[in-house]
Amino acid sequence: MSAPASISTGxxxxxxxxxxxLAKEDKSLDAVEKDVDALDAALKESADFRDLxxxxxxxxxAQGQAIAALGKKMGLSGLVINxxxxxxxxxxxxxxxxxxxxxxxxxxxxxxxxxxxxxxAKALTKAQSDKLSAALKKAAxxxxxxxxxxxxxxxIGGLVVKLGSKMIDTSIRSKLAQLQNTMKEVG
Numbered sequence: 620m621s622a623p624a625s626i627s628t629g630x631x632x633x634x635x636x637x638x639x640x641l642a643k644e645d646k647s648l649d650a651v652e653k654d655v656d657a658l659d660a661a662l663k664e665s666a667d668f669r670d671l672x673x674x675x676x677x678x679x680x681a682q683g684q685a686i687a688a689l690g691k692k693m694g695l696s697g698l699v700i701n702x703x704x705x706x707x708x709x710x711x712x713x714x715x716x717x718x719x720x721x722x723x724x725x726x727x728x729x730x731x732x733x734x735x736x737x738x739x740a741k742a743l744t745k746a747q748s749d750k751l752s753a754a755l756k757k758a759a760x761x762x763x764x765x766x767x768x769x770x771x772x773x774x775i776g777g778l779v780v781k782l783g784s785k786m787i788d789t790s791i792r793s794k795l796a797q798l799q800n801t802m803k804e805v806g
Contacts, residue, residue: 631717638702638718639725647696652726654699659719661693672712683707732763736781740774740790755782 642651661668671677671685686707690700706712727734735755737743743751748766755764759782771779775791 627714627717628721630711631714631721634702634706634711634714635718635721635725638698638722639729641698643729645698647698648726648729650696651699651722654693654695655719655722655726657693657695658699658715659723661689662716662719672715679708679710682710682712686712727765730763732765733759733783734765734767736767736769738769738771738774738779740770740772740776742770743768751778751780755780758782758785 638651639648642648668689671682677685683704686703687700690703695703703712703715706715706718723734737751748768752764752766755766756762764782773792775795777790777792777794778787779790779793780787
């Protein structure tokens, strides 16, 4: 891991732990979980929001005011708005994506959940998703499995499932790549 990435992760982990522990004390983890989902969606959908947290052009005050206004508009909890304001005053908003990820992991662990990243060639039906969830629950030792799905038509068919540190790739694209490598070894 590169030094800047590990520094960002460390900074994000400290803020995430503080938010998590304060929310747990106040019994407001559900509100923080909704805030994490809202921030994650904003990070994915808004280039302006990403620019705000990464750009050195904005002053600390401008970032703080913007993040406070956005937080209120998004309906974020006071704890999260105050933390984001503190991060803006310390020029630490750039770690927001890592903070969101770390908080999501801490909340899931507290709930006894694990998250599976599932990429399929076509959108999964409800029945397929339920069947996959049941199979992954067994693999996760009985923990509740939350599935995040994505569609990638370049897989041609099959699935790519990431559960913790395990990855299962049953896609046709990977099978074709294996076949191509085997053919190169023979010829």
